[in-house]
Amino acid sequence: MTEASPIGTSAIERIRDNPFYVLGLRPDATRQAIERQGTKLLGMLELKLKSAGAYPTPVGRAERTVEKVRSAMAELRDPSRRLEHEIWARLDPEALADAPRDVTPVDDEPAPRAADPWPEALAALGWRAV
Amino acid sequence: MYGALAGVIGALLVSRLGPKKKGPGKPSVPFTAAVWTILVPIGLVLFAGVLAGQIYLLPPLLIIVALALPWTTTRLLLIPFGLARTAYWLTRTAEVTFDGDLHGGAALAGAWALLRQREPDEATTAWLEDRLRPTPVQTLGGAGLLATGLLLAARGDRDGARAVIGSVVEIDADACPIAARRLAAGWLAADAASRGAWSEVAEIGGGSSAGRQAWLLSAVAQSLLSEPLAPGRLGLWIRWALAPNRRATLPIVRRALDVLDGVYLDVESREAAPPSAAIVTDDAWSTALARHAALLTRPIASVNQGDLLTLGRAWDAILDDRAAERILVERALLIGAESSSRTLARLRDDVEADLTAVVLARDVGLEAPLDAPSPTLDRVRRRVRDQLLAGVEASSDALRRRIDEKREIPAVDEWREWTALRLAYEHGARLGGQEFRRLAFYKVYPDISSLAVWLFNERHQRPLGNAMFKWLLSEATALDDARAIALQTKNVACGI
Numbered sequence: 001m002t003e004a005s006p007i008g009t010s011a012i013e014r015i016r017d018n019p020f021y022v023l024g025l026r027p028d029a030t031r032q033a034i035e036r037q038g039t040k041l042l043g044m045l046e047l048k049l050k051s052a053g054a055y056p057t058p059v060g061r062a063e064r065t066v067e068k069v070r071s072a073m074a075e076l077r078d079p080s081r082r083l084e085h086e087i088w089a090r091l092d093p094e095a096l097a098d099a100p101r102d103v104t105p106v107d108d109e110p111a112p113r114a115a116d117p118w119p120e121a122l123a124a125l126g127w128r129a130v
Numbered sequence: 131m132y133g134a135l136a137g138v139i140g141a142l143l144v145s146r147l148g149p150k151k152k153g154p155g156k157p158s159v160p161f162t163a164a165v166w167t168i169l170v171p172i173g174l175v176l177f178a179g180v181l182a183g184q185i186y187l188l189p190p191l192l193i194i195v196a197l198a199l200p201w202t203t204t205r206l207l208l209i210p211f212g213l214a215r216t217a218y219w220l221t222r223t224a225e226v227t228f229d230g231d232l233h234g235g236a237a238l239a240g241a242w243a244l245l246r247q248r249e250p251d252e253a254t255t256a257w258l259e260d261r262l263r264p265t266p267v268q269t270l271g272g273a274g275l276l277a278t279g280l281l282l283a284a285r286g287d288r289d290g291a292r293a294v295i296g297s298v299v300e301i302d303a304d305a306c307p308i309a310a311r312r313l314a315a316g317w318l319a320a321d322a323a324s325r326g327a328w329s330e331v332a333e334i335g336g337g338s339s340a341g342r343q344a345w346l347l348s349a350v351a352q353s354l355l356s357e358p359l360a361p362g363r364l365g366l367w368i369r370w371a372l373a374p375n376r377r378a379t380l381p382i383v384r385r386a387l388d389v390l391d392g393v394y395l396d397v398e399s400r401e402a403a404p405p406s407a408a409i410v411t412d413d414a415w416s417t418a419l420a421r422h423a424a425l426l427t428r429p430i431a432s433v434n435q436g437d438l439l440t441l442g443r444a445w446d447a448i449l450d451d452r453a454a455e456r457i458l459v460e461r462a463l464l465i466g467a468e469s470s471s472r473t474l475a476r477l478r479d480d481v482e483a484d485l486t487a488v489v490l491a492r493d494v495g496l497e498a499p500l501d502a503p504s505p506t507l508d509r510v511r512r513r514v515r516d517q518l519l520a521g522v523e524a525s526s527d528a529l530r531r532r533i534d535e536k537r538e539i540p541a542v543d544e545w546r547e548w549t550a551l552r553l554a555y556e557h558g559a560r561l562g563g564q565e566f567r568r569l570a571f572y573k574v575y576p577d578i579s580s581l582a583v584w585l586f587n588e589r590h591q592r593p594l595g596n597a598m599f600k601w602l603l604s605e606a607t608a609l610d611d612a613r614a615i616a617l618q619t620k621n622v623a624c625g626i
Contacts, residue, residue, distance in 0.1 A: 126374075127317055
């Protein structure tokens, strides 16, 4: 998982909850394809199939729910809303999968750097209980 | 024993009845004088008695030592043991150390002792806060401000503490005991070191009144940052030997020495992170979207101006491009959408809002590049400026209303309100540049000026008013406002 910036929960949600990514489709999908895929995913979610439970996005994998799928289908039925979503969905959801992220790996101990913080400073200098 | 007791009573009487000079900057040490003239000679006699084996004379002797050296006793004994109230009362007698702000110094000792408790006692915290909001009103000085900051730290408000303690240095030297200045520098340096803000540490300890603790940390910070003027090994060892808390500071000094030995070789690049293969593409849409998504998912601390400029230009290639607009029009016609221009406007708005949020969260200024300006970043810059300006205006208006209605709040809280406004202004000036500074100054100038005059003339808070006059003068000078310079020069000349 990536460590998201504290800035844009809504910005990240805009990309992560894009109806095309939720449905696992590209922006040029036809209306029939959208309805078919939506119905299929709803059925899979109903059966609690693991393969339908998550989907890739450029900002990381996200959880797919029945509500998200229904909302995605409704959004894409409105042509004006669909055009807006198409723009943000132009990026291949896997595009950044290999991109280097400035995220510390969970398992590896990062190499110490000279300018690393000194968290004990306040206690060491007598400004806090040791 | 009885002699010592009589001595203490005598000293108290002499200090009460003796001549007093009140006001910041005027030496007033009646109690100390009485202790040294009456109690210390008695103490010497008691000491001789103790040496002769009369151990029962030890308690009164220790009391006399504590009264003769109140700040040393407080610092070495009461504060480390977290005895906040005792530290407060004993420091009330430290007239020499906290000359000019004795009440503040006592509260500072109490607050510091409170910080040394494992769980700061709520009742004592409230008691000390009451001491800083006395009735009748007393003049607040630098030590009182430091005490306020330490109490905020004890309550877990590190940001608030940093803001208030950082302002101690603004108080005129006559109302800010040198001990308070040094301790404030020590806390700020330790706080910055704990956050890894080593540039701040280097700056804090660079002043002449910073104290040994901040002085050592400044040298360590310079070494960690590999600054050319950083002291060498000998310089570091000398500072370490002279500074307090030697055992506790040894690890960080060793880290600085390792840097001098070339153990760490990390160089941080200020350039934009190299784009991944996925981001490098001929398609302008994919490039902009990929960069956008990558920026949003990166830790905010790693975002720099170069990243923002690269992303801004990537969006320029779409938002200000006729071909991109045509693609949208064609697509809108194909799927039956009403208006592609509204979609494009919405996209622009979303992109600018996201970039504005990044700039504000990262606290990084957006300087306009001279060679190739970015229209997207220009709009983001205006948004950032407008948002910051709105915040400053709201705070300034609230202040103005309170002044107009003559609604007084304790001096400590007046100072916190002013500090919040000043920090918002300075934050805006850092991000929004000279344009923000000019616009904001003409809004805050009359309001802060009124507050300063009110505190100075009617509220017995001349040091606070004087600090505000000085700030207004420095801003007026930076903006070359002749009228404001003339008025504030006159105000500053009134002293405290």
